[in-house]
Amino acid sequence: MEKEKFSQLLGLALVSFYGGFIVWLYLANPSNLEELTRKARLTVEQASTGAKILTNTYEADEENFQKGLQAFRNENFVLAREFFDRADPAKRSAKVQFYIAYSFYRQGWGKISNDDRLFKKGLETAELVIKLDSSFHTDDPDLKLKTPFELKQELEDGLKITASDFNPLKFFRERK
Amino acid sequence: MKQEIEKANLSQTSEINKVAPQKVYVLIPFLFLTVTLLGGMRISDKGFLFLKPDLVFFVLAAFLIALFFKTNLISLEDWLFGHSSLLKTVSNLAILATLFSASIQIFNSLTPENGLAFWIISFCFFWVLWNNLFLELSPKKMIRSLVALFSFAFVTKYIFLANLTAPTTETWWQALLENPAKQTLTWLLDLPRFSPATGYLQFFNLAIYLIALYLFPTSTRETLTANS
Numbered sequence: 001m002e003k004e005k006f007s008q009l010l011g012l013a014l015v016s017f018y019g020g021f022i023v024w025l026y027l028a029n030p031s032n033l034e035e036l037t038r039k040a041r042l043t044v045e046q047a048s049t050g051a052k053i054l055t056n057t058y059e060a061d062e063e064n065f066q067k068g069l070q071a072f073r074n075e076n077f078v079l080a081r082e083f084f085d086r087a088d089p090a091k092r093s094a095k096v097q098f099y100i101a102y103s104f105y106r107q108g109w110g111k112i113s114n115d116d117r118l119f120k121k122g123l124e125t126a127e128l129v130i131k132l133d134s135s136f137h138t139d140d141p142d143l144k145l146k147t148p149f150e151l152k153q154e155l156e157d158g159l160k161i162t163a164s165d166f167n168p169l170k171f172f173r174e175r176k
Numbered sequence: 177m178k179q180e181i182e183k184a185n186l187s188q189t190s191e192i193n194k195v196a197p198q199k200v201y202v203l204i205p206f207l208f209l210t211v212t213l214l215g216g217m218r219i220s221d222k223g224f225l226f227l228k229p230d231l232v233f234f235v236l237a238a239f240l241i242a243l244f245f246k247t248n249l250i251s252l253e254d255w256l257f258g259h260s261s262l263l264k265t266v267s268n269l270a271i272l273a274t275l276f277s278a279s280i281q282i283f284n285s286l287t288p289e290n291g292l293a294f295w296i297i298s299f300c301f302f303w304v305l306w307n308n309l310f311l312e313l314s315p316k317k318m319i320r321s322l323v324a325l326f327s328f329a330f331v332t333k334y335i336f337l338a339n340l341t342a343p344t345t346e347t348w349w350q351a352l353l354e355n356p357a358k359q360t361l362t363w364l365l366d367l368p369r370f371s372p373a374t375g376y377l378q379f380f381n382l383a384i385y386l387i388a389l390y391l392f393p394t395s396t397r398e399t400l401t402a403n404s
Contacts, residue, residue, distance in 0.1 A: 004197040008267040011201030015270045018209045019277075026216065031223035 049090050060093035061086065072099060073142065077107040094133035094148075101125035101151055102143060105158075109175045114158040123159070126152040144176035200393060201267055207388035208274035214381040215281025218289075219371040229284040232298050237279035239305040240322075241272075249315040250275075254395030268396055275392070282385050285378045286329040291366025293337060297329060315394070323386060330382055334375035341367040 024043065030036035052058040068083030080103050088096035104122030108115035129136055129148035138146050145151045154176060216227040244250045255268045283301065288294045304325055313321065340361045351359045361367070 004201075005263060007197040007201040008263050010198075011205055011267055012270055014202060015205050015209065015274060018206070019212075019274070022209060022213045025213070026226045026228055029226045031225070035223075 045089065053090055053092070058090060058092060060088040060096045063087075065096055068096075068099065072103055075106070077103040091128065092132065094129050094136040095138070097125055097129045097132060098136060098138060098148060098151070101129060101148070101155075102145070105145075105151060105155055106175060109158070111173070116159060119155050119158050123152060123155040126155060199391065200396060201271065204388055204391055205271050205274040207384050207391075208271075208278035211278035211381055211385045211388065212274070212281045214377060214384075215278070215285040217374075217377065218368075219373045219377065220369070221371065225370075227284060227289065229280045230287075232302075233280045233283040233287070236283045236298070236301050236305060237276055239302070239309065240279050241276055243305060243308055243313075243318065244275075246309065247313045247315050247318040248394065249318055250392065251395045264396070278385055278388070282326065282382065285381055286326060286333055288333055288337060288365075289368045293333075293365050293367065297332065301325070301329070319389065322389070326382055326386070330379065334378060337365070337367060338370075338372070338375060340365070341369055 025036075028036075028039040028043070030039050049058065064083045064087035068080045068087060071077075071080035071083060081100055084096050084100045084103070087093070091097060101122045104118045104125060108118030108122065126148045130152065134148075136148055145154055216229060218225040218227060241250075245252045250272075255272060256265065287297045287301070304321075308318070308321065340358060362369070
């Protein structure tokens with residue numbers, strides 16, 4: 001009787017894990033073993049983040065955030081965003097998302113014209129920061145725009161075409 | 177006649193039910209899950225490909241399971257009802273679920289992936305299973321019929337149609353000049369270009385499915401009494 005119960009429990013565990021693996025495999029559809037490992041790692045990371053959110057223990061990864069900050073200060077905004085994304089994969093930290101929005105602003109800013117594509121992305125991220133924490137205020141002295149509302153305003157102004165855009169003195173304005 | 181069939185079923189039931197519980201609850205689901213895993217797997221020049229099953233395979237698998245119940249190859253009453261233990265009922269349900277998923281994937285494995293051939297083979301499967309639903313078949317005859325059906329489908333797809341498929345070439349013109357007939361048939365029948373390894377893989381997959389079916393007991397009622 002005990003042997004039968006043990007076999008039944010073992011069978012149920014087998015069906016759950018092996019079955020789960022098969023479902024995952026068909027959803028992930030890896031084309032080789034290298035891709036399989038990469039997708040498995042990504043899935044584990046996503047599951048771990050999801051579990052942290054559910055248990056209210058989610059926090060942005062400080063190590064990746066500091067690396068991102070370093071790249072941000074060295075004006076390497078693409079690399080900075082890469083680290084910021086790794087630091088906050090669930091996009092739930094207002095601080096990290098603020099820096100991402102700011103990186104879009106600084107990368108897209110130009111003396112003659114701005115990069116609308118980057119500004120639009122920055123605007124979306126700034127709106128996300130407002131949703132996450134509307135009272136967010138940065139204490140970073142390097143950033144002249146201290147709140148997501150100021151950043152949003154700056155990005156919206158940058159996207160508009162007004163008469164002031166044709167003012168030659170605009171060339172002497174400075175990035176914030 | 178009916179009495180003879182019932183007698184044959186009963187003798188088979190008692191014979192099969194002498195199996196060890198680890199065979200019923202561990203080995204059989206493992207084999208069916210392996211079939212589920214390999215059934216949609218194809219190997220091409222670019223690597224592996226996992227093809228999700230089409231809706232029609234769910235319908236065909238449902239027909240097949242209904243046939244298993246009708247021919248008493250699986251006794252629905254013994255597998256699902258009348259057990260005092262919840263664990264046993266849940267385990268039995270899990271095994272039946274693996275049988276269903278393996279059946280879906282075996283159709284996925286044996287049916288051409290797209291085009292006219294997909295519809296013709298699917299229709300043939302549907303026709304045979306539909307006909308069998310109205311016949312008085314013994315479990316042994318049912319298994320024989322399935323082996324014949326699946327073997328024929330395997331030969332059609334992995335030997336006949338695979339030999340009509342043109343090999344992959346760099347340009348369309350080169351392909352048309354080197355293999356005009358094969359290229360035309362590939363285009364007309366919309367045949368996919370997979371590596372020959374796919375055929376070998378699916379041959380073993382079909383063998384695993386049939387072995388698991390052969391090991392599948394009609395009932396799990398006597399396994400419990402034999403071990404208690």
